[in-house]
Amino acid sequence: MSPRSMFVAALLGMAGLNIAHAAAPTLLDEVTIATLTPLEKETLLNDLFNDLNKDDDDQEAHVWNNGADQAGRVTVTYHFTNSGMTEHSLKAHVCRDLKLKVSTAGKTQDLSRRTCSQSSGRWDIQGKDAPPATYPPFLSDVTVANLNAAEKKSLLEAAVRAVSDDEEGATRTWSNRGLGNPAALQVRLTVSGTDAKPGTYRTCRDLAMQLDGQRGQQTLTRRICEDRYHNLDIEADYVEDK
Known part of the structure; x- marks a missing residue:
């Protein structure tokens, strides 16, 4: 070639x-x-x-x-x-x-x-590109629940599906039922602010995550973008199961 x-x-x-x-x-x-x-x-x-x-x-x-x-x-x-x-x-x-x-x-x-x-x-x-922006793991900001490994994996997968698949303004729900934590947690995931950077294939969306747990309620919002290979920067070390 x-x-x-x-x-x-x-x-x-x-x-x-x-x-x-x-x-x-x-x-x-x-x-x-x-x-x-x-x-x-x-x-x-x-x-x-x-x-x-x-x-x-x-x-x-x-x-x-x-x-x-x-x-x-x-x-x-x-x-x-x-x-x-x-x-x-x-x-x-x-x-x-x-x-x-x-x-x-x-x-x-x-x-x-x-x-x-x-x-x-x-x-x-x-001239080399500036280093990419780095963020702490999204779920490290959660304060109303102590998430175990199974919960983190499942909630991140739900967040990725929301960012990848949901229409603008759509909301999907997630719960930790069956994931080994007796403290119930309900989460609503809503995407908005969809925007493609001009001249590129990079799409960014806002993800709002509303958590309702035994310790109270919390809302987290993160701007999440994909690269030209469709990998999301939701977590620095996140790898989607294929």
Whole structure:
């Protein structure tokens, strides 16, 4: 399979991505033999991004220059090899060997490296994604009941089903009957605020969990989002039974 075919699934949602707003340092910030203007960096990174997504391996090298006269000209030569898929943080990513050299005024700097796509659709030469937001386990916020392992597993499954399957504003009920806890607990799960992030396949929903137990009543609300592989961030270590 050619790299172009292999990339199709991994690159969904990347079209039209504006890389000019990269918040983190980029590959071009490592250039020490020349000073590139912000516009030159943006133009070169755009070309690199487009070629990373569409070029097959071992094609003729691309040659880019900043258009300056001979004394100030900066030339960049690059091509790609050894494309493949990898898995990081339970997500699939495309990786490629980038062979890239910068030349100016008789000096050459080699900035070649292995580069991989990120969850945002950018490549890590464009600036790495910020660490994802992390939350404490949803059920750790429950104070009106002491949940045993069976209750936690069953209630999380009900919450995931609500977020995944229920219509906007719908409510489903859950109880701990038969799960080994003599203290009765009733829970109402309601989803709302359904919203898909523009330009992506990431859907977010608000889940309100109303608990009624022997210690009183409690309402917990959490914004829950899915990634492009449809995994939910309801719990940092939650794994759905298949």
